[in-house]
Amino acid sequence: MTADIAAAPAGQAVPLPPDHPKAGSGRIGVLLMNLGTPEGTGYWPMRAYLKEFLSDRRVIEEPRWKWWPILNLIVLSTRPGRKGKDYATVWNRERDEGPLKTITRSQTEQLAERLKPLAGDRIVVDWAMRYGLPDVKSRLQALLDQGCDRILMVPLYPQYAAPTSATACDQAFRALMQMRWQPTVRVSPPYHDDPVYIDALARSMRASLAKLDFEPEVILCSFHGMPKAYLLKGDPYYCQCVKTWRLLRAELGLSEERFPLTFQSRFGPDEWLKPYTDETVKALALAGRKSMAIVAPGFSADCLETLEELDGENREIFLHNGGERFAYLPCLNDSPEGIDVIAAVVRRELMGWI
Secondary structure, rough: OHHHHHHHOOOOOOOOOOOOOOOOOOEEEEEEEEEEOOOOHHHHHHHHHHHHHHHOOOOOOOHHHOOOOOOHHHHHHHHHHHHHHHHHHHOOOOOOOHHHHHHHHHHHHHHHHHHHHHHHHHEEEEEEEOOOOHHHHHHHHHHHHHHHHHEEEEOOOOOOOHHHHHHHHHHHHHHHHHHOOOOOEOOOOOOOOOOHHHHHHHHHHHHHHHHHOOOEEEEEEEOOOOEEHHHHHOOOHHHHHHHHHHHHHHHHOOOOOOOOOOEOOOOOOOOOOOOOOOHHHHHHHHHOOEEEEEEEOOOOOOOOHHHEEEEEEEEHHHHHHOOOEEEOOOOOOHHHHHHHHHHHHHHHHOOOOH
């Protein structure tokens, strides 16, 4: 047996004795991880999702004694109904699921096809949500059950942030802590300045702009916001967003005035990263801009924050305040450009394993 192990090529399974307990090995897992989505738009599915999300100490850093009564007595009494109506406007009724789930599944399926030439069926690709289903723990176990003793975890966030990338990894590490036989794991880094990502964004934007029947006077580059306090505590998210914006602006040949940077989706009374998207949209309309577009390069897939907030709420803000033509440019999603980015990140991070 010792000789067999020594002679076996790295990463390949070694024949076991006939009486050895069943054990799978020799395969590599790739787990795509995104934020999450409720299981339905009704009050109780929304409440369950929001409770898991807003109970995460990476997301809300307020002291527990202060946040618990606010969350349970106020937020979870009023917000599920309101957000459920918002989700209903973007819900995939054919599959009865949120768009983020539909798109992430498709990304996974297409990535698996892209990776087949590398190692055949030795690479197993799966997906999970940090909040909701499919959960991270069960999908890690599913990869182990298929013989994956090495797993690459891929948070689908181009820019790193503690409330996104870090909490996804936290959830995976909590699951690993309960395993007697842990797989070897890697975590892919953020790709906010990866040339493949910047090029894909530029190509996608040019294609979307070419389909419009007008030329936007302004193209707003909107990233998800976060409390300013998180930046001051050392979170690199803001800096990585600015770098993405700067590189994309250079690639497209746009000025700062034509392609301004903003942050959306603020929640609560604290100051968040500025300038705010909704306030900027209103100001542009009031200043006489008649046409604009919005793109959200920090999202790997369209979701409530892009389809309802940007394409819905901000469209209404612009048109209500004097604007005339508005367009939302879709995320990379499961487009060929989007899969180009994910595949490039995964291939790079699998080096040495395949």
